[in-house]
Amino acid sequence: MALANQRGFYYDMNRCIGCHSCTIACKAENNTDLDLNYRWVMEVEGGTYPDPTRHFFSTACHHCDEPACLKACPFATMDDPGASTTGNPNENAIVKRGINGDMDMDDGIVYIDEEFCTGCKRCVWACPYGAPQFNESTKKVEKCHLCKHRVDAGLKPACVNTCVGKALDSDTISDIESNHSGTVKEVTGLPSENLTSPNVRITDI
């Protein structure tokens, strides 16, 4: 049930230098709690001396077509867009824009509506990517919302803007796929794409 203008991230593993600028840009933009990151970079070391390897993987919410977080949420449902075309009329704690709220949008950004989140953490357990994170101060869950406040103003997400190695981008999935050939949705170490149909397109190493 992919939306025509579904948005997501593009990530080129070859060009990522593991500098964590994306993580810090997200913190600065979204003013997140110190120990809670919407985007983070993993470092994967392998091989044997003198032929070792080191790769990086920058990851965040993948704004999935079949979001496990939303499906696990007791206060949200995928199949009730409600009568209104704007806002979150059905008080869904997790919204996928154009599917169960914000029906005038068709970019499929998945965000948590703090007003209705009870902090039950079911989404934290359900997401195979570890995107939703529990905030001990607010007792609610938070995660990447693809800087929807920026996307709605025609701007790129903060993490994309600052990517030093030019590894990260965000766009509609159809534009990403036409700009970058040979991308994949799953690389070694990531869960099967079949679980959630993630909206990330990766240039693998």
Add this chain to the structure above:
Amino acid sequence: MTKEEIIEEEDEESSFTMSRRTFIKLAGAAGAGAAAFGYLKFSPKKLMTAGAEPDPNEGDAGVSMVRSFCLMCHSDCGIQAKIKDGVILKLDGNPYHPANMDYTSDNDLVAEDEVDFDPTTDVGTLCPKGQAGIMTMYDPYRVRYPLKRTGPRGSGMWEKMSWKDALDEIKDGGDLFGEGSVAGLSAIRDVTNPIDPGDIYDDGERDPAKTSLEYWGPKSNQLLVFYGRNMQSDFTTRFTKKAFGSKNHHGHTSICEATQKVAHEHTFRNSDYDYSRSGLDQGFKIKGKDHFKPDIKGCDNLVVAGAAYLEANFPMQALARYSMEAIENGTEVWSVNPRFTKLAGKGSNWIPVKVGGDSALGIGLLKYIIENTQYDDAFLRACNSTLSPNGGAWTDACFVVREDTGKYVLDTDVGLPTPTDTPVVWNGSAFERHSDSVSAPTLDYTGLYDFGGGNVNVNSVFNLLKTHVSDANYTFAYLNGQAGLTGLTGKTIQKVGEFLTETGKRTAIDYYKGPSQQTSGYSACRAYTLVNVLLGNIDKKGGMNAGGGHYSYSAPAVNGGVSESGMYIDRHGKHYNGVTPTPARQWFPYASHGVCQDIWPSVKMGYPYKVKAVIQYYQDYMYTYPYNQIVRDTMTDLSATPLIVSIDAFMGESSAMGDYILPDTCYLERWTIYHSHPTVKTVVTAIRQPVLQDKITNVTIAGHSTKVYVSPLSTLTGTSFTTVDDFLDAFEGPMLLEDMLSALAIKMGMPGFGDDGITSGKNMYTAWDYYDEFAKSGDLGEGLVPSTMDYMTIAGQFENPANVYDAGDPTLLNHRYEGVCTLYVEQMAGDVNILNGSDTYPSFPRVEGLKDIAGNDLTDEDEYEFALISHKAVQHTQSRTAQNPWLMMLQPENWAEINTEDADELGVTTGDWVRLVSPTNTEGVRIKVKVSEHIRPKTIDVPWGFGHWEFGSKPYFVDGTSSGSDKRVGGGFYVNSLMRADPFYYDNSKPAASTSDRIGGSANQYVNFVKVLRG
């Protein structure tokens, strides 16, 4: 409560999780009550109680953007601050600065709206340090008032002072601490009388041809201004040298990169080099280009030795962006490093050279290139600019050298008509001046010439180099293997040679701190530099050059200043010429960038003369010195350092040890006019300005109308002040360095400050006066409020970043060096180390192991079998980033990384504790181990920037009130105390420096050995 109880309680209520806006709210509220409470106590609690809200967007109502440039490291990238309601919300990259973004402009000089991007929506990139700089600004533990110690040095006990009282005490001296009389700066500033004989260590070390005043200098030299990352050095030079009259204005370069600069200067020297050799200290006068970098995107094959492009070096962002693009487009990058760097992980080959092996590897590459005739024959034969195939650059390879003296043969020596002391080349049948239109200079020349006393062997420089690298000691068998210095096989060295000489490829070798910061650094750096010269890549696409440079500007001149004279504390730039046969410490004739690691031990020793006052600025040598114990020893010795004044925004480890702290503003709150670095191939003048522009306040001081920056942490009561003292009394809180030193200088009646302080007739009261005049010079031209130009809006003057290559010949870089490339450092011929007659200074780089300061081999470290190295993690810079919660969140502590093979032998695994013990630090340092495949065996890497013991990691007390603290600032481990004290001094009971490169002056930060003990 006791001090210890307060510290313990505060550890429980850390401020790290506080958002910056919460902090600002708190700061505002507390600021209002500050007067009532005296010293403001900052001990904020965890205050995040509501869900986070994202920032407003650029372009939203009330949001402004101010551009400047960064100082979270020395990459000096552009920044763009997003500001609302007087608060800095976010820092992005300035899209106009070429370090942050690649773009094209319509014209050669970039104008605000004539670019191929949309400045209202597009921003440049910014690294994590740069973005986190916002927390430097809003750090809760910033020093907020002038402080004076009330306990012993380092006790952490302070009292708050007014600006006027603090500056008066520093100026006037007296019994300031109840410990006896201390000379103030006014008494020290005697620019006409010689230093008291009792303050001179050994007057027998004076050149007998000079008076004490001429040689050691005036009493004013007894002020030492010792700085770290000082980007206001034009100003501090004005204050220290031209106004105060002290020669001792010293920086930190030798714990960073001094030797690589010296090696570059000796190779790419100025064309006005004096071949007549009239001055003994000619070596010091070679001030050529001090840094070349490759044109990364133009390279086919690039070797990077001891430089960490994706983590540090500068500008890190440009290096990273260029490298990633180049690699994507097919450039092969090989990394030479005992550590598997992030760049090594992206490149196609890792050469895990043994620690300390760079001089041998460099010589091995020179040997490979020469013996396989893989050098650029046409380039080497270019004995003048006209003959250059590289658009101007040429070499001394064909210059002829006489064997008996080691000097170039001059036209004067061989009887050419109308001689001008110009070196000659051999044209196949006769000598000709190199600068004449020589048709076919002989590259590999050897012959005989009778200069009047019988035949002497004469050889071309290239011929000498060929002979030099064929030395029996320099066989690949010697260079390689277990017994050799490189720890690589001869085959590996040859593979690197083949890679660099692959037919039809544009190739280069770049290096930075690794090779430089060793006792053999000079030879290592010269060897790698000469590889590029032999490859003939200077100024070529894909080759090496000095970058685009900057547009013209100049610092305002001093009206009626004094001339510095005498001897530097670190004796750099001077040959020893005294009556006493050997000096008590080493002298450094070739270390043109100073020897800062020798300064604190020299001060401790009172050598060559006693220092009476130290002003520290933007430095933390207590933390950054290798073998840092000497800094504590000196700073706690009141007779060696009677007065220590620190200008610092933070309670750094060094500031904590001083007498007074004068609180500085941070880099987001000042002006600087500067350039970029050789990595960037187009012209850059960058402008730093206070990003909170509404804090720039109109004032009148002593009838002079000017502006002062009043930090959000500061208050200024009133706008018109009859005297400088009235202004100081009205000012509370951090003050710009330039404002405080100008006030001090005016109070002391120093030239160059106050009315008519600037040559142009302008008054010099404040930073504004200084930089407004600065920005009226050269190509800027219109001051800090330009009416027709937009350089303050885009924070600089930038050349179109697309202008990298020569429009007429795209195989050449557009901005070229075009000067001489010197293979042979002539002035070193016949020159020997004053402490060791058998240690000659090397005209050609040589293979060299670990040495002490006198050039003696250090071979007694066999039981210390692990080489201790470090690297800058991408989120850290020297001493000044650990107070930043976002950066410490990325990695709360560091570790000792060792190879799996060594770990197995030791029986340790990741997370286990070990103790590292060194010849100097036998008690050692306990540290956790990280076991990996990413480091050469028998090597230990400890990432740098961790393990602070001040800097907000523990509280200081002002009038009995705690500053608050967060122990996470001090996360991780600090290992500089393991670095070896030079046994030449240590064993002779003299105050020791770390081991050092006795030629280029760098501290040895990479060839230190430790034992690893379990537990």
